[in-house]
Amino acid sequence: MSKIEIKNVYKIFGSNPDSVLPMVKEGASKEEVLEKTGHTVGLDDVTINIEEGETFVCMGLSGSGKSTLIRHLNRLIDPTDGDIIVDGTNVMELNEKQLIEFRKHEMSMVFQRFGLFPHKTVLENVGYGLEIQGKEPEERKKLSMIQVESVGLQGFENQYPSQLSGGMQQRVGLARALATNPQILLMDEAFSALDPLIRSDMQNQLIELQAKLKKTIVFITHDLDESLRLGDHIGILNGGRLVQAGTPEEIIMKPADDYVEAFVKDVNRAKVLRAKTVMIKANEFNSKDIKLADVYKVDESSYIEDFLPKVLADRCTVMVVDKMGDTKGYITEKELAISLSKDGYNLK
């Protein structure tokens, strides 16, 4: 069973969403609904399964419903129709009290503009979740201090958020979310408000933390590079509909429609595609064509950019091996050309 199951969720904004629901279910487009009824379709039949311990990136442009979707997971927004099941609990069936308990322990959230409390110090901000849980001040302080240190903000714990830079503020936000030790982390465009260098820093920090903590992370972004870098799986939303969900390789190699294709066309493929994705399987490849001396061995999970210079310089064939050293397949210049060009699949 998946950690989070989002089942056929619809969200319609407007004065009387239920009356519009049948129309949306019959497949009316967002524009049609808006014109005929004045209601805005936020989410249209979204079904996603998110596995435990993975980073699921939900991507889309502004207005695609991605921020709406993430707010459904802890029910900051109630869906018009559909079910959200977290850890086997149907979030939709919780009453107010249960919902509060659920939010206290199951998941926490990081916000785009940080959402820090300006009247609390860094330490108090980080300890907010614990305060709500009713932990004693002493314990709260101890636990928050550990988190403050884990994001590298020691020495700043008695400052106020407005005295920190954007990147530092978001680290406070991250520490605050981690302090309650939730299983699930919701990150709503968490790094979008930061400048590029800091953003890349924060991404690294998140990847590092995730390697240690193995949380289930739902990450929202409008930045494809960010989603490819962080995501184990990526879901692409357009106009409230989920257009495609899959691994980064799947998204790049097999875009489901024009929208996704337009999205991925400027991506640096060498950075995203792995050897095992582009190789020709060993049994399909005529190994007599190459001399063994020209072969360069790479691990199946390495990126193209890792071995591309070597191939170009030495004109050698790449032999893809798995961790045990067994040959899985081969990559020649032809495969590289196909996988790196935008119209690669047309060439075939």
Added chain:
Amino acid sequence: MKKISKNLIYLFYLILFGILIVVSYNSSKRKPDSVSELYTDFSWLINWPKWLDTPFMHWINKGWRGFIADYGLIFDAIGYGLLRGYTELKNVIVQAPWPIVILAVIGITYVISGRKLGTTIFVGFCTFFIGFLNPRFWDKAIETTTMVVIGIVICVIIGIPIGIAMSRSERVRNIILPILDTMQVIPAFCYLIPGIILFGLGAIPAIISIFIYACPPLIRLTDLGIRLVDKEIIEAAESFGASKKQKLWGVQIPLALPNIMQGINQCTMMALAMVVIASMIGTRGLGDEVLLGLQQLNVGAALEAGLAIVLLAIVLDRMTQAYGEKIQERTQPQNKKN
């Protein structure tokens, strides 16, 4: 669904309009001998017809008399309680030696302004100068201040919870807003007169008038302040499972406090303005001096008393402002950057 309910409201207006016309026609003393006259003589279309006279005055007077008979005692009790508090407080301050009063004002200002020396000296000087203007003014200024302070305390006790309730519910806001509009717009004399009837002459109707006149801005600013709190911060609190109460006391009120303080400041200024008007119903204090000067056509006396009121206003304004600024610095400490 929505269209039907809207049409129902229009229908309700139409029926109300019809009833009012029939009632005012029937109750008018100057209605034509028979209805048929209206079809032959159309002069009523040119000048406003004398028979269209809704007897609001009678209704209100009748209701008012019944109200007094039934509930007058309650107001007597409220009035007595307030009067007792007012007199006690006033006597304590009046009987205290004036240097101690001035020192107390200075001390309070120093503490609540967060040890700002400039503000403290300015306020102390203004306080001293009130008595300096005219020896009579010292005691009168204390009477006025006591009234204002009690009025503000009532405003805060009643106004802030109402403001909070408004910020949390659209429906409550829709009900309260027209009431606030009425309170702010209705001329002061309209409620001074019923005030006299309910509470007698003197300080108590003045305090009640202060409440009616000065409370709306406090309620509005409380409501606005809470609603202006950044939505993402509220979401953050919610996402950690904060209950409504934790959200209100831990996040919304602290962040709305600068706005609420601004409301209290506005409340103070309007209360002072009201105290002068209330002198017309026999309230003593500095307003009384202004009225006296006015009645005797003594420009000097009126201006002198007016100046004393301005000084008093400056003192109260500085004190509340300074406190508001201190709070603002605590909640949004941008200025202290490094």
